[in-house]
Amino acid sequence: MATYIKNKKASLKYEILEKFEAGIKLLGFEAKSIKNNKGSLDGSHISIRGGEAIIFNLDIPPYQPNNTPESYDPKKNRTLLLNKKEIEALMQKEDQKGLTIIPLSMYNKGNKIKVEIAIVRGKKKYDHREDIKKKDMKRDSDREMKEKLK
Numbered sequence: 001m002a003t004y005i006k007n008k009k010a011s012l013k014y015e016i017l018e019k020f021e022a023g024i025k026l027l028g029f030e031a032k033s034i035k036n037n038k039g040s041l042d043g044s045h046i047s048i049r050g051g052e053a054i055i056f057n058l059d060i061p062p063y064q065p066n067n068t069p070e071s072y073d074p075k076k077n078r079t080l081l082l083n084k085k086e087i088e089a090l091m092q093k094e095d096q097k098g099l100t101i102i103p104l105s106m107y108n109k110g111n112k113i114k115v116e117i118a119i120v121r122g123k124k125k126y127d128h129r130e131d132i133k134k135k136d137m138k139r140d141s142d143r144e145m146k147e148k149l150k
Contacts, residue, residue, distance in 0.1 A: 004034050004113070005106040007041035012128070014102065014120035020090070022053065022115050023081030024106075032063040034106055034113055046080065046101040046117055048091045053080040055103060055115070080115060093119045 010016070026034070033039060044057040054077050062068035082090070093099050104116045123131075 001107055001109060003105050003107040004037050005039045005041055007044075007102065007104050009042065010102060010104055010118070010120070012131070013123060014100075014118075015123055015127070016104075016118045016120050017099070018093070018119045019104070020082070020086060020117050020119075021109075022086075022117055024055070024113060024115050025079045025081065026060075026113065029063040029068060030060045031113055033060050035108075036063065038063075039106070041103045041106070044103055046090075046103065048087060048094055051084075051087065053082050053087055053090060053101075053117075054078070055080055058103070080117070090119070098122070 038061050040059040042059075044055055044059075046053055046055050048054075056077055057075055058078055059075050061074050062072060090101060094101060098121050099119055100122075101117055102120055104118050106113060106115050108114070
């Protein structure tokens with residue numbers, strides 16, 4: 001299972017509460033572009049509209065720009081493939097105040113491209129500071145252990 005695209009800022013900006021796996025409707029050249037690690041999940045989010053999960057602001061540049069149709073929009077809305085129970089669960093969570101749904105990564109499972117999505121809550125400024133302190137403390141302790149082993 002190879003991970004093609006990751007949302008690196010998600011764990012910094014958000015507190016991840018629950019994760020789901022979803023398929024995604026793509027055109028052939030979009031799938032090729034993703035398999036070449038092109039694309040960006042930054043700023044994208046998911047909303048439930050009309051009983052479907054739709055991902056907004058997912059940027060997938062064309063695989064071969066010269067062979068791509070002129071009407072192609074790299075940031076168009078794309079449909080996620082989930083079953084009814086998962087869609088209902090996401091809809092209930094989305095209605096709660098302070099919760100949102102974002103994509104975390106895109107990867108392959110067999111010959112299919114999957115999207116890992118998560119229900120998240122935004123972190124406050126003091127949460128960011130706390131995380132930075134923990135990282136710094138861990139880095140310092142790792143350095144000390146490395147020096148002791150020399």
